[in-house]
Amino acid sequence: MGIQERKEREREQRRQQIMVAALRVFSAKGFNKSTMEDIATEAELSPGTLYLYFRNKDELFASLSLRMLQFLNIRLEKLGKDRNLSVKKKYQILKQALYDVYDFDPLVLINMFHLQSSETLKNLSDELIEEIKALSRKSLRAMAGIFDEGIKQKLFIERHPTAMADSLWALFSGMVLWEESKKIIDGGKDYLKPTLDLAFEIFWRGIQA
Amino acid sequence: MGIQERKEREREQRRQQIMVAALRVFSAKGFNKSTMEDIATEAELSPGTLYLYFRNKDELFASLSLRMLQFLNIRLEKLGKDRNLSVKKKYQILKQALYDVYDFDPLVLINMFHLQSSETLKNLSDELIEEIKALSRKSLRAMAGIFDEGIKQKLFIERHPTAMADSLWALFSGMVLWEESKKIIDGGKDYLKPTLDLAFEIFWRGIQA
Amino acid sequence: MGIQERKEREREQRRQQIMVAALRVFSAKGFNKSTMEDIATEAELSPGTLYLYFRNKDELFASLSLRMLQFLNIRLEKLGKDRNLSVKKKYQILKQALYDVYDFDPLVLINMFHLQSSETLKNLSDELIEEIKALSRKSLRAMAGIFDEGIKQKLFIERHPTAMADSLWALFSGMVLWEESKKIIDGGKDYLKPTLDLAFEIFWRGIQA
Amino acid sequence: MGIQERKEREREQRRQQIMVAALRVFSAKGFNKSTMEDIATEAELSPGTLYLYFRNKDELFASLSLRMLQFLNIRLEKLGKDRNLSVKKKYQILKQALYDVYDFDPLVLINMFHLQSSETLKNLSDELIEEIKALSRKSLRAMAGIFDEGIKQKLFIERHPTAMADSLWALFSGMVLWEESKKIIDGGKDYLKPTLDLAFEIFWRGIQA
DNA sequence: GATGAATGAGTATTCATTCAT
DNA sequence: TATGAATGAATACTCATTCAT
Numbered sequence: 117m118g119i120q121e122r123k124e125r126e127r128e129q130r131r132q133q134i135m136v137a138a139l140r141v142f143s144a145k146g147f148n149k150s151t152m153e154d155i156a157t158e159a160e161l162s163p164g165t166l167y168l169y170f171r172n173k174d175e176l177f178a179s180l181s182l183r184m185l186q187f188l189n190i191r192l193e194k195l196g197k198d199r200n201l202s203v204k205k206k207y208q209i210l211k212q213a214l215y216d217v218y219d220f221d222p223l224v225l226i227n228m229f230h231l232q233s234s235e236t237l238k239n240l241s242d243e244l245i246e247e248i249k250a251l252s253r254k255s256l257r258a259m260a261g262i263f264d265e266g267i268k269q270k271l272f273i274e275r276h277p278t279a280m281a282d283s284l285w286a287l288f289s290g291m292v293l294w295e296e297s298k299k300i301i302d303g304g305k306d307y308l309k310p311t312l313d314l315a316f317e318i319f320w321r322g323i324q325a
Numbered sequence: 326m327g328i329q330e331r332k333e334r335e336r337e338q339r340r341q342q343i344m345v346a347a348l349r350v351f352s353a354k355g356f357n358k359s360t361m362e363d364i365a366t367e368a369e370l371s372p373g374t375l376y377l378y379f380r381n382k383d384e385l386f387a388s389l390s391l392r393m394l395q396f397l398n399i400r401l402e403k404l405g406k407d408r409n410l411s412v413k414k415k416y417q418i419l420k421q422a423l424y425d426v427y428d429f430d431p432l433v434l435i436n437m438f439h440l441q442s443s444e445t446l447k448n449l450s451d452e453l454i455e456e457i458k459a460l461s462r463k464s465l466r467a468m469a470g471i472f473d474e475g476i477k478q479k480l481f482i483e484r485h486p487t488a489m490a491d492s493l494w495a496l497f498s499g500m501v502l503w504e505e506s507k508k509i510i511d512g513g514k515d516y517l518k519p520t521l522d523l524a525f526e527i528f529w530r531g532i533q534a
Numbered sequence: 535m536g537i538q539e540r541k542e543r544e545r546e547q548r549r550q551q552i553m554v555a556a557l558r559v560f561s562a563k564g565f566n567k568s569t570m571e572d573i574a575t576e577a578e579l580s581p582g583t584l585y586l587y588f589r590n591k592d593e594l595f596a597s598l599s600l601r602m603l604q605f606l607n608i609r610l611e612k613l614g615k616d617r618n619l620s621v622k623k624k625y626q627i628l629k630q631a632l633y634d635v636y637d638f639d640p641l642v643l644i645n646m647f648h649l650q651s652s653e654t655l656k657n658l659s660d661e662l663i664e665e666i667k668a669l670s671r672k673s674l675r676a677m678a679g680i681f682d683e684g685i686k687q688k689l690f691i692e693r694h695p696t697a698m699a700d701s702l703w704a705l706f707s708g709m710v711l712w713e714e715s716k717k718i719i720d721g722g723k724d725y726l727k728p729t730l731d732l733a734f735e736i737f738w739r740g741i742q743a
Numbered sequence: 744m745g746i747q748e749r750k751e752r753e754r755e756q757r758r759q760q761i762m763v764a765a766l767r768v769f770s771a772k773g774f775n776k777s778t779m780e781d782i783a784t785e786a787e788l789s790p791g792t793l794y795l796y797f798r799n800k801d802e803l804f805a806s807l808s809l810r811m812l813q814f815l816n817i818r819l820e821k822l823g824k825d826r827n828l829s830v831k832k833k834y835q836i837l838k839q840a841l842y843d844v845y846d847f848d849p850l851v852l853i854n855m856f857h858l859q860s861s862e863t864l865k866n867l868s869d870e871l872i873e874e875i876k877a878l879s880r881k882s883l884r885a886m887a888g889i890f891d892e893g894i895k896q897k898l899f900i901e902r903h904p905t906a907m908a909d910s911l912w913a914l915f916s917g918m919v920l921w922e923e924s925k926k927i928i929d930g931g932k933d934y935l936k937p938t939l940d941l942a943f944e945i946f947w948r949g950i951q952a
Numbered sequence: 953g954a955t956g957a958a959t960g961a962g963t964a965t966t967c968a969t970t971c972a973t
Numbered sequence: 974t975a976t977g978a979a980t981g982a983a984t985a986c987t988c989a990t991t992c993a994t
Contacts, residue, residue, distance in 0.1 A: 130978095148357050149444040152964060162980045164966075173964065235358035273530075275523055279516075282503060283524040287492070290499020294491060307488075314484055315492040321482075322531030361989060371955045373991075382989065548957095566775055567862040570985060580959045585986065653776035691948075693941055697934075700921060701914070701942040708917020712909060725906075732902055733910040739900075740949030779968060789976045791970075800968065 131169050134159050135183055138176055143223040147177060174239035182244065184221045185251040191216060192258035203266040210262060211316050214288050218308070222292065256281050263323070272323045280323065287315050340378050343368050344392055347385055352432045356386060383448035387457065393430045394460040400425060401467035412475040419471060420525050423497050427517070432505065465490050472532070481532045489532065496524050549587050552577050553601055556594055561641040565595060592657035596666065602639045603669040609634060610676035621684040628680060629734050632706045636726070640710065674699050681741070690741045698741065705733050758796050761786050762810055765803055770850045774804060801866035805875065811848045812878040818843060819885035830893040837889060838943050841915045845935070849919065883908050890950070899950045907950065914942050 137159035141150045152173055156163040170176040191213035195206050237245065259281035266272035272280075295308040346368035350359045361382055365372040379385040400422035404415050446454065468490035475481035481489075504517040555577035559568045570591055574581040588594040609631035613624050655663065677699035684690035690698075713726040764786035768777045779800055783790040797803040818840035822833050864872065886908035893899035899907075922935040 145444050151962085156981095163964085164981065165979055167965065168978070235354050273527075279520050279523050280527070282520050283496070283500070283527060286499035286503040286524065287496045288499070289503065290495035290497070291492070293502070294495040294498060311488050311491050314488050315495065318489070318492060318528060318531035320531070321533075322527035322529070324530075360987085365956095372989085373956065374954055376990070377953070563862050569983085574960095581985085582960065582987075583958055586957070591985070653772050691945075697938050697941050698945070700938050701918070701945060704917035704921040704942065705910070705914045706917070707921065708913035708915070709910070711920070712913040712916065729906050729909050732906050733913065736900075736907070736910060736949035737945060738949070739951075740945035740947070742948075778966085783977095790968085791977065792975055794969070795974070 127169075130165075131179075134161070134166060134169055134176070135180055139180055139221060139223070142177065142180070171241065172239055174236050175241065175244060178236075178240050178244055178248065180221070182248050182251065184217060185248065185255060187220050188213065188217050188255050189251055189258070192255055196258055196261050203262060203269060203271055206262045206265070207320060210259060210284075215309075215312070218292055223296065256285065259284060266323070270325055273325050275323075284319060287319060288312070291315055336378075340388075343370070343375060343378055343385070344389055348389055348430060348432065351386070351389075380450060381448050383445050384450065384453060387445075387449050387453055389430070391453065391457050391460065393426060394457065394464060396429050397422065397426050397464050398460055398467070401464055405467050405470050412471060412478060412480055415471045415474070416529060419468060419493075424518075424521070427501055431501065465494070468493060475532070479534055482534050484532075493528060496528060497521070500524055545587075548583075549597075552579070552584060552587055552594070553598055557598055557639060557641070560595065560598070589659060590657050592654050593659065593662060596654075596658050596662055598639070600662065600666050600669065602635060603666065603673060605638050606631065606635050606673050607669055607676070610673055614676050614679050621680060621687060621689055624680045624683070625738060628677060628702075633727075633730070636710055641714065674703065677702060684741070688743055691743050693741075702737060705737060706730070709733055754796075758806075761788070761793060761796055761803070762807055766807055766848060766850065769804070769807075798868060799866055801863050802868065802871060805863075805867050805871055807848070809871065809875050809878065811844060812875065812882060814847050815840065815844050815882050816878055816885070819882055823885050823888050830889060830896060830898055833889045833892070834947060837886060837911075842936075842939070845919055850923065883912065886911060893950070897952055900952050902950075911946060914946060915939070918942055 134155070138150075138155045141154045141158050144150075145154065152166055153163050155176070156166055159166075166176065170179060192210070195201075195209055195213075198206075201209070256278065260277040263272060263275075263277040263280040267274055267277060291312050292308065295306065295311065299306060343364070347359075347364045350363045350367050353359075354363065361375055362372050364385070365375055368375075375385065379388060401419070404410075404418060404422075407415075410418070465487060469486040472481060472484075472486040472489040476483055476486060500521050501517065504515065504520065508515060552573070556568075556573045559572045559576050562568075563572065570581050570584055573594070574584055577584075584594065588597060610628070613619075613627055613631075616624075619627070674696065678695040681690060681693075681695040681698040685692055685695060709730050710726065713724065713729065717724060761782070765777075765782045768781045768785050771777075772781065779790050779793055782803070783793055786793075793803065797806060819837070822828075822836060822840075825833075828836070883905060887904040890899060890902075890904040890907040894901055894904060918939050919935065922933065922938065926933060
């Protein structure tokens with residue numbers, strides 16, 4: 117029993133170890149130019165070992181998206197349950213959660229675009245796809261919940277809460293991607309935080325009733 | 326001279342033919358899984374011919390980004406010059422310009438993320454990078470111009486106009502990407518237009534003074 | 535037209551060039567230990583080129599079996615048509631045809647055992663499998679024809695001609711394999727011809743009415 | 744001593760357990776596509792354990808050939824010693840012995856062809872090769888003994904008895920392989936027994952003086 | 953200019969084998 | 974002895990790119 121559990125935990129740790137390495141390599145070189153050997157080296161493991169934990173390269177990267185979504189969900193879960201917080205406070209916490217996602221995994225958003233290729237999807241196990249879908253929906257629902265509450269309290273304009281959540285998520289991810297692009301193309305510095313702050317402010321002002 | 330010109334025009338047409346094919350293939354299979362042969366077949370040309378017009382695969386795809394930026398710029402150019410239009414009208418035209426970009430090239434935004442890899446940049450000619458940077462800045466400046474005008478007229482909140490332009494661009498591109506993701510993962514339908522409309526509305530409300 | 539034809543012929547020559555090389559390498563090292571690179575080197579081509587003519591390693595080797603069957607069939611075809619030859623004469627020609635097969639391709643019989651794995655069959659195109667089946671049946675039928683004729687002339691014992699053909703084929707291929715085995719294990723010399731002669735003699739005596 | 748012996752017996756049982764599993768896996772997938780892990784799973788052991796009993800994969804498979812030869816030899820041993828049996832009776836017993844080999848291990852004959860690769864031989868221990876050679880010769884000699892006896896009794900045609908034994912063995916093994924091939928390629932049923940009966944009959948008739 | 957056959961470096965993936973527990 | 978996670982060398986196969994025609 118104890119042994120079973122410990123093995124399970126060790127296995128999970130290895131998976132994390134690989135994912136952390138994958139994230140680092142991918143951030144530095146991009147998906148295509150990153151080789152499984154690069155990742156293995158970074159993880160201080162042999163290439164073969166990677167395949168004991170992930171079916172193939174596509175699945176390894178898709179797992180990074182899942183990891184990010186799991187992280188986001190944990191942060192969002194509390195929001196829905198708490199009845200004492202004001203809507204404004206909740207928006208601030210949501211904002212912070214998104215910042216934290218970025219700190220946790222600044223580039224994983226890019227991974228999500230590999231999911232945009234049906235060729236890539238073929239290489240993923242059905243369970244993984246399902247998990248990503250489920251968590252994706254759950255996160256959206258959590259965000260939509262806040263907007264729904266604000267609308268009911270006549271604080272926000274009356275619009276479809278899910279569409280509002282989509283907008284906010286798009287604003288956030290678009291911003292991350294855009295700033296990363298600028299950083300590389302312009303060789304510029306990292307202006308993400310202030311610009312994101314402005315974007316969140318505009319959004320907040322825009323949804324006031 | 327006339328011959329020279331005609332040749333030039335024919336050459337440009339071939340380039341466009343290839344880019345259109347590349348866009349189609351890339352949309353269907355994603356960047357990684359698309360091969361130069363796929364594109365050649367789609368363009369009804371031989372693989373070798375592609376290399377008469379583009380130095381390599383990365384440059385072909387970067388050219389798609391450039392093409393999109395060129396298209397966007399043509400639409401935005403008029404905005405800055407026109408002194409008679411109200412700021413509100415200009416925002417509407419800007420919105421329409423972005424919709425047009427999407428219709429012109431719904432997936433090219435994704436291409437831009439290949440620019441996020443410094444490894445990819447190595448494969449691009451300096452001129453191409455410069456052109457992309459220049460057009461990118463020019464587009465941003467055109468957008469920022471509108472916000473600047475609005476601020477000066479005390480219609481908009483006082484914020485850095487460039488940051489506002491960044492936000493709008495991030496909102497737009499994030500939305501496109503997010504809806505494309507949902508389309509493929511959820512197999513769902515295309516809700517882009519209504520959701521984008523809401524996003525633009527919120528943004529507009531949010532920047533009012 | 536002429537161009538089309540010439541290309542077709544050149545393509546066929548390349549295929550043969552590769553198959554000849556494959557046969558040599560395979561004979562020397564066995565299927566498993568032969569690499570595609572070995573074969574490419576032997577054929578004085580690059581590994582990639584092999585894949586322009588054969589889908590994969592299994593298909594390259596299956597093609598060797600097909601080649602052998604084609605060779606056998608050409609030799610056997612004449613037998614059926616010729617009405618003037620005595621059955622005895624035909625048996626001698628058949629014997630010679632089998633000797634020729636051995637000279638043409640002493641080890642390809644071994645290849646046929648790769649067809650014995652359903653895993654291998656998965657890697658073959660349906661057309662190739664069909665061609666092999668068809669030629670295989672055709673060869674057997676040609677052999678059975680001789681036995682049928684002999685039976686009708688009351689020269690041979692009354693048995694199922696196809697079963698007799700199976701026996702003869704098994705005798706021949708078993709002999710080739712067995713002598714090859716002995717050659718390698720015992721490091722001995724090649725006694726195939728005299729032993730095969732005896733086997734054919736016994737078989738001939740055994741089927742006399 | 745008793746302990747020593749019991750250990751020895753247990754060890755032998757494990758070896759048999761592995762060989763039985765190996766035979767099953769090999770029959771299903773073919774030599775090349777069978778992995779050591781497949782065999783370990785089938786034997787309900789771990790991959791590492793296999794290496795406590797067999798030096799490597801090639802040796803495991805060569806051991807199957809040895810096992811078959813041992814089985815055959817036990818059946819043949821009695822034949823030589825028994826002075827009271829007629830030659831005809833002995834031929835029948837020999838025939839039955841071969842049938843039994845097939846029942847015992849229908850596909851192991853194929854294994855023998857892996858011995859045809861000198862590359863494979865390198866991986867075998869000298870003792871194993873010697874044992875196989877010795878048993879192989881012994882079996883042949885036992886068969887040849889019957890033919891020798893028949894010749895001396897003027898029952899059979901005067902030919903080299905060893906060559907006759909080679910022929911019979913080739914006929915038998917060729918038949919097994921050929922029927923296995925047909926079974927898989929044609930998806931047909933198992934006609935081995937009747938066809939083999941015919942082959943043995945023809946052979947018997949063919950060697951009569 | 954256009955072709956497309958050939959290239960060969962590059963890489964994901966496999967799997968026999970080892971070894972710490 | 975038995976395990977099975979880890980290894981890493983081996984290799985089938987791909988595909989961007991070239992170049993003789």
